[in-house]
Amino acid sequence: MAILVVGSVAYDSVRTSLGGPHVSLGGAATYFSIAASYFAPVSMVAVVGDDFRLEDQRLLEDHQVETGGLTRVKGSTFRWIAEYGDDLSEAHTLDTHLNVFADFQPRLSPTEKNLPYLFLANIDPDLQHQVVQQMEKRPKLVAGDTMNFWIEGKPEALAKVINSMDALLINESEVRQLAGESNLIRAARHILRQGPSIVIVKRGEYGAIGFTNTDIFAAPAYPLESVVDPTGAGDTFAGGFMGYLAASGDLTMEGLRRAMVVGSVMASFTVESFGLDRLSALAAGDIRSRYREIWKLTYFGGPDDPELPMRNLDAVETSKRSNH
């Protein structure tokens, strides 16, 4: 089944300790779409300027991303200029030029309004809400992301759109900020009372942890010897997650767990290169093989196999009691 994603398409300029500035196609909707495209058809609603390159259009088409909703207007595409220090977990934004993205008003086509999976990438929560309202049929799953800028600047609009989401995918520091609660479980439970039935916390090199009202699942990140550029990892995670759900149609607890592992698998490819170089050039075998490697990374036998070899300290318990 197909996925609709609404979000940003950008040209990123990124410098890390390994080099740069490296200019490449980016934006949340882009990373999401390419990642999800390996599993399910994706329709993208976004805006670009008249500087949008033919080769970037082709990259999306090569992944069978439906770009009928990718509006091209006069002006420059959104630009994000950033650098990473030795700590690759945090990008330092040097400059942001919204350009044509400043006037982005998502308008869905009749087909888009009936797609069964919807992902609201990190944009103005008022726009996210307008997208939800345009849907003709309630999707099987509405998921979304947000960031500190909206948590601080538009808390009411954000609360409204979060209330309409089934799943919120969000960074660790931002879930704490949004919930006003430093303990992660309590923060997630707080969000679970605000509308979503699924909260997935993205933890960078520590993987992701997912919460529902009855379940907690921890998906590790795939450990890499060389992390080149973490840009887009979170959006890639979301793309793998939604792609798996849309392809399998499995919204059970086990399906959600596997979708998170797929998200983790896809994100691990994104960080191995600047931009989309690695993510956009995957074979099915690359993805299957890394999924198995994450399985191996976490396997430790059955829950009671073998039974834990414990000492009998009961005699001690008795003596303790007699001392009282």
Place this chain on the structure above:
Amino acid sequence: MAILVVGSVAYDSVRTSLGGPHVSLGGAATYFSIAASYFAPVSMVAVVGDDFRLEDQRLLEDHQVETGGLTRVKGSTFRWIAEYGDDLSEAHTLDTHLNVFADFQPRLSPTEKNLPYLFLANIDPDLQHQVVQQMEKRPKLVAGDTMNFWIEGKPEALAKVINSMDALLINESEVRQLAGESNLIRAARHILRQGPSIVIVKRGEYGAIGFTNTDIFAAPAYPLESVVDPTGAGDTFAGGFMGYLAASGDLTMEGLRRAMVVGSVMASFTVESFGLDRLSALAAGDIRSRYREIWKLTYFGGPDDPELPMRNLDAVETSKRSNH
């Protein structure tokens, strides 16, 4: 089979946002011993002052910890005064009084010299090395810990004792510092070339990740709604890890993986209270049940079950090639 641990016994004074200062029995050897005692007999070599309380001696005896090597000398027991801010991952040491610990010279009894499992808790690497040299029979497993203070202050002595270890258990920031390498896999591989065949990196609320030359395993931390005091979590992890290995005798990859999960289980109890209150009062069922919960936390089916539902993008590949 029995374990020998050499390290500190202390009185800790800890303040967190939940209260305190709370004074309690602490020290690496103490947390280690109580945790390991649920699985295997433990002999402790350490030093305390004449202020060491009878109830603390009894706590160790209740857990059948062999305290023949716990020397009592004139003076005060080691004291550590610290506080935690909202970020519970980092303790701020306010004061350290080494007291009788300043002159600690571990001397092993004939029995202790022949114990099959040895844990060198975080003390001066020269003392750690003296302990290794006193062993009459090479233990089945020598494991140890260290900290930034020794990495900076005694790098050569530290390198020597690490060379004699089978397993190094170390914090994430410290493995990076020790290896002079910010990437975790490369840092672990660096240590694996210095002697140990096992490197286990402790990551606090993110769990632990273990490396051998052929294996990587990620054990999550058990997510807790209430973390009261993280003091001793790392030493507790080591105690659970060694306790499981000594009790099962299983030094295979799977045994090491399960030992790490047991370490994670035990550490989760320690952080639920100040001091040893929770860790020292466990029933076998508490431990078994949390082990199963960590299993559930990470379970997502088999590596190929079900097979990933992937799209066939081969047609695309062909069209890409023809475009070149």
